[in-house]
Amino acid sequence: MPTQINQIESDGRVYFRVEGDMYLEDANLLEKLVRETRSSGESEVTIDLADLSFLDSESAAVLRRMESEGMVDIQGIEFFLQSAIDIAERAA
Template identity: 55%
Template sequence: MPTQITQNESDALISFRIEGEMLLDDALLLERIVSSDESDRSIVVDLADLDFLDSEAAQVLRRLETDRGIKFEGTETFLQSSIDLAERMAG
């Protein structure tokens, strides 16, 4: 499934919902979008509908978290989906 990035804005918050698979190019696109915002609004990224995250994209997300203070939501859902998939494949 291709990556879909949905952006919603309010006076105090910018939120992004990521769906599908996130590869390096997708993460770099998100980084460019986030970096172009010059406001002081908080930024939240919802990963609950993410199906796959490669290691290079994960490094970009980590950089966004540490350098830009981006908050991530829905990581529990993504992690549980990954565990469920691994269990199905194992047996």
């Protein structure tokens, strides 16, 4: 399933809702969008992964790095996705 990234602004916060399968090139695009949003003055950015159906380990590492650098909050992570991010974090 192709990845779809939607940007939504609500309550002074920017949300990126991700749907479908996420691979490294998708995660890199998402990181670019987040950086552009942050550089334009938006300080509160959330990535919503509730509708994500697949996340590879390389993408998990990108998400984890963005979260650990304080660039984003991540919401909507189902159990198996949290496990993938935890594995990527231990491998980094």
